Amino acid sequence: MMKLKNDRFLRALLKQPVDVTPVWMMRQAGRYLPEYRATREKAGDFMSLCKNAELACEVTLQPLERFPLDAAILFSDILTIPDAMGLGLYFETGEGPRFKKVINTMADVNALPILDPEKDLGYVMQAVRTIYKELNGRVPLIGFAGSPWTLATYMVEGGSSKDFRKIKAMAYDTPEIVHALLAKLTQSVISYLNGQILAGAQAIQIFDTWGGNLASNAYLEFSLAYMQQIVNGLIKEHEGRTIPIILFTKNGGQWLEAMANTGATALGLDWTCDLGEARLRVGEKIALQGNMDPSVLYANSQAITKEVQRILASYGKGSGHVFNLGHGITPEVNPDNAAVFINAVHELSARYHS
Ligand code: CP3
Numbered sequence: 001m002m003k004l005k006n007d008r009f010l011r012a013l014l015k016q017p018v019d020v021t022p023v024w025m026m027r028q029a030g031r032y033l034p035e036y037r038a039t040r041e042k043a044g045d046f047m048s049l050c051k052n053a054e055l056a057c058e059v060t061l062q063p064l065e066r067f068p069l070d071a072a073i074l075f076s077d078i079l080t081i082p083d084a085m086g087l088g089l090y091f092e093t094g095e096g097p098r099f100k101k102v103i104n105t106m107a108d109v110n111a112l113p114i115l116d117p118e119k120d121l122g123y124v125m126q127a128v129r130t131i132y133k134e135l136n137g138r139v140p141l142i143g144f145a146g147s148p149w150t151l152a153t154y155m156v157e158g159g160s161s162k163d164f165r166k167i168k169a170m171a172y173d174t175p176e177i178v179h180a181l182l183a184k185l186t187q188s189v190i191s192y193l194n195g196q197i198l199a200g201a202q203a204i205q206i207f208d209t210w211g212g213n214l215a216s217n218a219y220l221e222f223s224l225a226y227m228q229q230i231v232n233g234l235i236k237e238h239e240g241r242t243i244p245i246i247l248f249t250k251n252g253g254q255w256l257e258a259m260a261n262t263g264a265t266a267l268g269l270d271w272t273c274d275l276g277e278a279r280l281r282v283g284e285k286i287a288l289q290g291n292m293d294p295s296v297l298y299a300n301s302q303a304i305t306k307e308v309q310r311i312l313a314s315y316g317k318g319s320g321h322v323f324n325l326g327h328g329i330t331p332e333v334n335p336d337n338a339a340v341f342i343n344a345v346h347e348l349s350a351r352y353h354s
Pocket residue numbers: 025026027028029030031040046073074075076077078079096097144160207209328
């Protein structure tokens with residue numbers, strides 16, 4: 001087992017005492033960093049960067065060279081799974097992800113393979129192994145996948161969507177097709193994440209970016225039920241350590257109790273819910289991660305520091321909080337402001353831990 005030099009991220013997830021509140025940022029390796037843009041240029045396009053273990057490792061470590069972050073996250077994308085299932089992922093500049101093939105019918109679903117991580121997504125496993133080795137115990141490595149519902153939205157819509165017209169029509173019209181797709185994705189996500197754990201991922205985050213767009217009951221049926229199966233199916237312990245699972249449903253504030261009942265280790269919160277209230281609701285059961293509005297990073301240092309202070313005070317004393325943004329950092333943010341944010345979390349949180 002690799003000894004960790006900084007394990008406060010894992011400790012906070014397990015609600016063990018910490019010296020200061022740990023912090024990382026969703027999308028911490030990304031276009032707001034000039035060194036990321038340079039490496040991406042070198043790789044050619046985004047998928048070539050994901051498929052090159054050395055370069056994926058390089059960009060994973062870039063934010064850690066700049067900032068005292070408490071975790072690293074695998075550089076990859078949630079859409080590697082549908083790509084490996086044969087849908088043909090590509091990125092149109094300025095338009096986000098697109099698929100050459102889309103899912104329209106039960107026959108389309110039946111034709112999808114169940115993935116074998118080493119065989120079908122070997123480049124991701126290789127990236128995890130390379131990053132784990134290169135980190136050399138500096139901080140824990142987070143592995144991730146999209147939730148089945150979130151992946152299904154891209155596979156049925158053929159890319160990003162504003163209204164989810166096709167998949168919602170399908171969910172109400174022919175729910176059996178959507179359930180068959182979700183069941184297949186769930187199998188693939190479980191083996192993909194277990195592959196990442198065996199390759200060196202020390203915590204797992206499930207990105208349910210679009211679950212919060214569902215009707216209250218439909219969320220339980222189409223998103224949470226499958227995330228529950230994933231929680232049940234993941235390796236619980238590896239090399240003597242618990243593998244924490246973080247469930248992040250963007251706009252998921254109304255379902256915190258149901259999410260906490262899955263047996264996950266932590267819930268990721270976006271900025272639309274109040275952290276203190278969330279702690280009162282589910283904090284006995286589960287750790288919380290979040291939840292500063294990424295737009296705060298467009299403001300001045302004083303405003304950023306004030307917002308960090310407000311969120312720390314809202315959670316209050318004791319362990320069980322991992323500081324993060326409520327969603328990914330955006331490409332227009334000045335990296336100096338990210339530094340202000342991360343340093344403020346460490347400096348201002350010491351008094352909440354004794
Ligand atoms: O957090 C990290 O630093 C790890 C890397 C990571 C990426 N994507 C890199 C990426 C992670 C965890 C993701 C997850 C992801 N990908 C999600 C869920 C999280 C979320 O943000 O809601 C989703 C929905 C996707 C799908 C996806 N990938 C979209 C919609 C886009 C285009 C968005 C945009 O900003 O252009 C991507 C591309 C992508 N994934 C980029 C990065 C750094 C930008 C690609 C580039 O370099 O141009």
